[in-house]
Amino acid sequence: MSSxxxxxxxxxxxxxxxxxxxxxxxxxxxxxxxxxxxLDIAGKYPKLAEFPSxxxxxxxxxxxxxPFAALGRMRYKYQxxxxxxxxxxxxxxxxxxxxDEGTFTLYTDLYEAVDIPDITxxxxxxxxxVGDKKVMVKEKGHAVVEGxxxxxxxxxxxxxxxVYLDAVSEGKKVSVEYTENEVEMFAGRPLLKRxxxxxx
Amino acid sequence: xxxxxxxxLKALKCAKCGGDLVKGSRSHYDDEExxxxxxxxxxxxxxxxxxxxxxxxxxxxxxxxLTYDKDSTVFKLGLKGKLKGIEYExxxxxxxxxEEEYEKSTWDEWVAVSEDGVFHYFVEEDGRIDSYExxxxxxxxxxxxxxxxxxxxxKIKKSEGYIGRIVLAEGELPxxxxxxxxxxxxxxxxxxxxxxxxxxxxxxxxxxxxxxxxGEIIDAFNIGGYKDLYANTLKKRKSFxxxxxxxxxxxxxxxxxxAYSCLGDKPVPGVMNSKSIxxxxxxxxxxxxxxxxxxxxxxxFDIPEGDKLYNVSVQVNQQVEPxxxxxxxxxxxxxxESRLNDLSEGKIxxxxxxxxxxxxxxALPEPLESYVIIGDFWDEEGRDSDGYWHxxxxxxxxxxxxxxxxxxxxxxxxxxxxxxDVNSVVFAISQSKGYRYYIVIFFVFFILWGVSKIRSRxxxxxxxxxxx
Amino acid sequence: xxxxxIITLLLVSGAFMLTSKYVGYPGAGKEYxxxxxxxxxSLRAGSGYYLPYHGGSGSFRSGK
Numbered sequence: 210m211s212s213x214x215x216x217x218x219x220x221x222x223x224x225x226x227x228x229x230x231x232x233x234x235x236x237x238x239x240x241x242x243x244x245x246x247x248l249d250i251a252g253k254y255p256k257l258a259e260f261p262s263x264x265x266x267x268x269x270x271x272x273x274x275x276p277f278a279a280l281g282r283m284r285y286k287y288q289x290x291x292x293x294x295x296x297x298x299x300x301x302x303x304x305x306x307x308x309d310e311g312t313f314t315l316y317t318d319l320y321e322a323v324d325i326p327d328i329t330x331x332x333x334x335x336x337x338x339v340g341d342k343k344v345m346v347k348e349k350g351h352a353v354v355e356g357x358x359x360x361x362x363x364x365x366x367x368x369x370x371x372v373y374l375d376a377v378s379e380g381k382k383v384s385v386e387y388t389e390n391e392v393e394m395f396a397g398r399p400l401l402k403r404x405x406x407x408x409x
Numbered sequence: 410x411x412x413x414x415x416x417x418l419k420a421l422k423c424a425k426c427g428g429d430l431v432k433g434s435r436s437h438y439d440d441e442e443x444x445x446x447x448x449x450x451x452x453x454x455x456x457x458x459x460x461x462x463x464x465x466x467x468x469x470x471x472x473x474x475l476t477y478d479k480d481s482t483v484f485k486l487g488l489k490g491k492l493k494g495i496e497y498e499x500x501x502x503x504x505x506x507x508e509e510e511y512e513k514s515t516w517d518e519w520v521a522v523s524e525d526g527v528f529h530y531f532v533e534e535d536g537r538i539d540s541y542e543x544x545x546x547x548x549x550x551x552x553x554x555x556x557x558x559x560x561x562x563x564k565i566k567k568s569e570g571y572i573g574r575i576v577l578a579e580g581e582l583p584x585x586x587x588x589x590x591x592x593x594x595x596x597x598x599x600x601x602x603x604x605x606x607x608x609x610x611x612x613x614x615x616x617x618x619x620x621x622x623x624g625e626i627i628d629a630f631n632i633g634g635y636k637d638l639y640a641n642t643l644k645k646r647k648s649f650x651x652x653x654x655x656x657x658x659x660x661x662x663x664x665x666x667x668a669y670s671c672l673g674d675k676p677v678p679g680v681m682n683s684k685s686i687x688x689x690x691x692x693x694x695x696x697x698x699x700x701x702x703x704x705x706x707x708x709x710f711d712i713p714e715g716d717k718l719y720n721v722s723v724q725v726n727q728q729v730e731p732x733x734x735x736x737x738x739x740x741x742x743x744x745x746e747s748r749l750n751d752l753s754e755g756k757i758x759x760x761x762x763x764x765x766x767x768x769x770x771x772a773l774p775e776p777l778e779s780y781v782i783i784g785d786f787w788d789e790e791g792r793d794s795d796g797y798w799h800x801x802x803x804x805x806x807x808x809x810x811x812x813x814x815x816x817x818x819x820x821x822x823x824x825x826x827x828x829x830d831v832n833s834v835v836f837a838i839s840q841s842k843g844y845r846y847y848i849v850i851f852f853v854f855f856i857l858w859g860v861s862k863i864r865s866r867x868x869x870x871x872x873x874x875x876x877x
Numbered sequence: 878x879x880x881x882x883i884i885t886l887l888l889v890s891g892a893f894m895l896t897s898k899y900v901g902y903p904g905a906g907k908e909y910x911x912x913x914x915x916x917x918x919s920l921r922a923g924s925g926y927y928l929p930y931h932g933g934s935g936s937f938r939s940g941k
Contacts, residue, residue, distance in 0.1 A: 289584055310583065311526045333613045334551045345549050348612040377615070380547040399543065401525035652881035659885045663892075670896070715906075718899050743905060776913035780905035810899045812906035843899060846892035853888060861881070 216241060216248045226280050226296075228303055229360035233281065235266070240357070242364070254367045257284055257356045262308055263405055264295055266359035270407040272315060272400065275300040281359025285371065287352040296362045303362065305395055307384070313405065314382055316397035323394050328372050328387050337376075339385060339394050344378035363393065421451075421469050428455025430470050435459060448511050462508055465589025468574050472588060475506050475513050475576040481873045482533055483626055484519045486580045490630030492540070492621075496524040497629075499531070501580030505573035508591065516573075520582055528583060530616060531626075536874030538626055539603060541618035549615065551608070558606065563599050565606075570595045573607075584612075623875050638870040649865035656858035663851035670844035674720065677838040679710045680819065687764035690828040700824050703831045704767055708818035709746050712838070715814040720841040723834065724804035725786050730833040732803060736787040737825040739805075739834060742770070742778035746816035752777060767820055778820070780809050786834075808841060 213222045217239035222232055224243060231251065232241045238256045241248040264279040271277065282295045292309035305316040323340040328349075331337060335346050349372065356367045365371065365388055374385040381396045421430040433452035438445050451460040451470035460466035468475070488499040501520035506513070516534035523529050530541040550559040557564040570593050578586045595606040607614040624643070627635050688704040712719070723741055725732050750757045752766060752773075770777055788801035823834055869875055895901065903909075 311522060312528060313526055333611055334608055336550060336552055345551065345613070347614070350611075377545050377549060380545055382545055399527070399545070401527060403525055648878055651878045655878065655881045655885055659889065662889065718902060719905070745906075774917070776910055776917065778909075778913075780903075780909050781913075807903075809903045809905040809909075812904065812908070843896045843902065845901070846895045850888045850892045854885070857881070857884070 213248055215239060216250050217253065222248065224360060225278070226298060226303070226360055226362075228362055229280065229296075231357070231361040231364035233356075233358045233361070235358070238358075240364070240366075251364070252366065254356050257358055260291070260293075262293060263313070263402070263407060264297075264306075264308075268407050269409075270405065272297075272299060272306070272406075273404050277304070279306075279359070281357060281361045283357045283361060283363065283365070284355040285352040285373075286355050287350055287373075291355065292352075296360060305362070305397075306400075313400040313402065314384070314397055315400050316382075316384060316395035318381075318396040320394040320396070321391070323385075323392055325385065325387070325392055325394075328374075331374065339376075339378075339383070342378050342383075342394075342396075344376040344383050344385075346374050346376045348375040349373070350375075421466065423453035423456060423458055424466065425458050426453060426456040428453040430454075430460065430466055432470055433459070435461075462511065462574075465574075465587065465591075468506065468576050468589035472576050475515055476504060479504065479517075479577060482517055483538060483623060483632070483873050484517070484531055484533060484630075488630050488632075490626075492625065492629035497521040497529060499580075501582040502577070503575055503582065503586060504577035505592065506576045508572035508574050515576065520580070530618075531621075532618070536876035538621045538623065539618045540621050541603075541605060541616035544604065544615050544617035546615060549606075551606075551613070558595065560597075560604070560606070561599065563597070565595050565597050567595075569597070623871070635871055639875075642868060642870045642875065645868045645870075646865050649861045649868060653858050653861040653865055656854045656861060659854045660851055660858060663847045663854060667844040667847040667851065670842035670847065673842050675840040677710060677712055677719070677840065680838050681707050681835065682710065683708065685760050685763065686831060687760075687767055689831060690825075693824075700826060701828050703821075703823040703829070704764070705821045705823075705831050706763060706767065706818055707821065707836075708744075709816040710818075712811060712814055712817050714840065715812050717811065718808055718841045718843045719811050720806060720808050720839050721782060721836060722804065722806035722839075723782065723784060723836040726833050726835045727803065729835075730830040732786055732788045732801065732829075732833075734788055734790060735825065735827050736785060737823060737829055737834070738785045739783070739824075740822040741782040741784075741836065742820040742822075743780040743811075744778050744818040744820055745813070746818060748777055748779075749818060770820070779811065779813075779817070782807055808843065 215222050215234040218237040220234055220236040224232060229243050232243055239253045240251040242251045266279060266281055268279040277297050277299045280296045282293045284291055284293050290310055292307055295306040297304050297306050307314045320340050325339050326337055331346055331349055333346055333348055336343055337346060352371050352373055354365045354367050354369045372387040376383040382399060384395045386393050423430055430451045431454055433450050434447050435450045436445055436447045451467045484499050486499055490497055499519050499521050503518045504515050506515050516532060519531040521529040521531060527542060532539045532541060547561050557566050573592045573594050575586050575588055575590045593608045597604055603618045605616050624639055627639050685706045688702055690701040690703055692699050693702045723739060753762055756762050784805040786803050790799040
């Protein structure tokens, strides 16, 4: 945990997770890249529109009985609407939580910089190897990054197009996000609303 | 909505020329049905292009035929309820038509959101309701095998898949469907649960479901007006079920009675023990040519009880002499000893006199016989459109009620186109119980059973279909 | 359900009665004499002679 100031407006910035790569200033919405040397301005974007959500940045509570803290989120826009990808700390570990049109998924396993076949040729129903995992693609879609707030584990500039794959593997939900620069794969499970308890 | 709006909705365009599409039909020879069949198609009024049920255009044109009963459903948009402790709200509906069916064969998928933030699907089809939700299998492989899908160790044949086409979409849906959009569906059971895999070009959806009763739905969604109708329907169905059981029991009872009556026949002994042959294969000329005639008198024998039902069975004994591509006619007469005695003036043992009496039996002013049976046996072969055939009829039997017990004779006349051994025709008389009315009411009970069975499944006071 | 029990009892007892009385079966003996005698009288009155029985095949398939 470290305390700094926003490079744009000077507001105090408190980084809670040592893996956070970007911090979005809650005062001026400047996106600040977190590095060992300090905070570098990545850009300034409008604040995210307020949509009803189970979390807010800073929310605490339990998920499946384990304590969590919501650190930040990225919002994506796609054909069916938008979804939020929350970066959370769950029982001391990094985890990701998506909220999509009222449905929730908790991803606890992250596979970074995995190899996947040519994304353009992938179709629904196809088996692909992501790293050493065989997954079946349920859906392939396109989304655009709308923005973010709080601390972010990944950072993709707002306006960037992302190709995502929803898949299943070994009884887990798998989400693969593919940008020009990197590919990440998350594995997790769906959650019911009752599995999430937010304090206050 | 004005008339112009309506016209605009109907103005579907041909993909080739932009012409309007209308309902039409096409006739073609169906190899499986082995006949010419007429199927519905959408047709362009300008370029005559046809759109069959494998095209989206077809469903746009025929949508009204496939959705006319869209309001005859249990679920309605906006319906809220609590099922098994979880609150649901019905927010959307998709109606699918099975692509391979020309007739209406639809099902509704109602999209509900639960308080738990999960999309839920209630499927209403042919009066049955199933509840489905997303399922993540331990393993699934849809492409490794060309002929089957591997699902958690179970093989699902791809040939069992069917295509559903969207014909109605309303309310809030997780995606924006189009009329005619195709979904490949696989329904299967595993460990007692229902699973469905739905595959479109863009997405694979895997859901697990269970059957729900209409009562559960009516209670859960508080569809108050239907509670009494549902209770009445169940009560009536139960009553019809009981009726069907009673009729089934009655059918079994009739069968037992028939079997008892059938097996309880008591043969009259010694009917063929003694015989006198008056004529043995004598040629006789009649209008149809020459035939051979034999006359035999069997008896006397005792018929022990009067006012009883008796059965006479006459047949060709193939072991004595088979009937082979020929015919044989018979006349069987049951003759009371007392009448024969009266007619012969007591000379009943005078064989020549008896022969003379029987030779002229038809000329007697009063009938001598107590009963007569006439019949034919035949054996034929030939060819027809199905090819070679060989058929025969070698037995005859009938029932009658004999009023008086006593001693009787049987006078048997045989006519044949070839000479036949007189011993080749045998007969038996037995005291019978009769069972025809038990058979008749067996069929009456069968019909009643069928009707009550159908009604126990189909009786319905509700404004929507409800299966068992 | 009561209706089906009544229907069943009526049908079974009806069938039992018809069976025990041999209703619908032809009668041999006196009933036959009466019928056959009447037939013979009518034949004689009409044609003047009685046609004796002639056999012949009632062939099922060819109708010979």
